[in-house]
Amino acid sequence: MAYIILTLLIGIVLGVISVASNPSPYFAALGLVLVAGVGCVVLIGHGGSFLSLVLFLIYLGGMLVVFAYCAALAAEPYPEA
Template sequence: MSYLLFLLSLCFIVGLVGVAANPSPHFGVAGLVLGVIGGCGGLVVLGGSFIGVVLFLIHLGGMLVVFAYSVALAADPFPKAWGSYFVLVRVMGYGVLFLFMVWVLGNVLLLGGLGVTGLDCFGLYGVRGDVGGVVSLFLAGGPILVLCGWGLMLTLFVVLELVRGWSRGGLRVP
């Protein structure tokens, strides 16, 4: 299980570096998807199965809207790809910065004695943390949940109308 958590953490880090290093939305969204898969998969492995799946679905919906909007407004006919020199230099810089942060935080956490634990319960009366959140969400927050869903649907229609443009598409180059 620790190997799976390590692999998902690595996917999360590579995805974040891919988003930060790539200036083009066409290729940056691949890093964003990889980062979300790694982060939500790590939550599921650590025991937060409900919150991991909900965050995955919310991030996929948000990424779809942001990606469609940014690609429609990007006027770069030849975006910088993963193999270009500019992107590789930025990936190396972010990788060195990440290794330095891991070294600093690793020393701080080793001195403090903190660790990563999951949400799994033991015994008959244990209730997992994410299941209690589901009950509270649907009992006390039902109307707010419906209102938020309506707002997200309205936002989707507004973004789709903005991207559509005036019958020529979102990219309006003379």
Template sequence: MMYLVYFLSLSFLVAVVGVVINPLPQYGAAALVIASVFSCAILAWLGGSFLSIILLLIYLGGMLVVFAYAVALTSDYYLEGHGGFAVGVRFFVLVCIIMYVGDVRSDWVGSVWHQCVGVGEFGGLARGFTDVQVDLCGVPVLYCFGGVGLLLCVVCLFICLFIVLGLTRGAVRGGLRPF
């Protein structure tokens, strides 16, 4: 059973690396869709089925429209495939960074899980690993430890908004458009 979680996690990691080292926006959008599917599968396998379905529907319904529109407006004259040397170097550097960060943060993730299960209003109810549903445990962890991550997500979405607005604006200057 844990082999499936390991497989889904490794597939998610490979898809995220595919997003980062993409040579073309089309590959990046496809890898991002695959990464979202694997992350929602991990959430569903760990017990958060409602959350995973909602995230998948919101992501595929809303963000893919933006990606399709942005990809349709981009044109590349010099196409580069995934077999290029620069792509391989980026992949190697990214794997090294992920391995280093995973090694440094492994103790922190374990401490978050133990604090979620053992304290708070669920402290008297939680006797083991399976007594608390994962969906109930996510909100206290988000407010306790995930504030920085939530702020980072907000900033990233704000930057993505300006990128998409810049892509869709094109050569138009201001509010005047030539007909």
């Protein structure tokens, strides 16, 4: 079980790095949702199933608003870095 949690935590770190280094808001928002999902799986591994579900649903609602705002302001979906 410890190896699974360690793998998920490494996945969170790699996901955050990929979000920070991505210039496109489309893929950055997708990366944030994936990182949130992995973080909620880590919470489930520690016994917080209801807390994980509530946090994920609230986070997805907030990310939907942020994604719509970023997509509306983005001039092009694939910007040059």
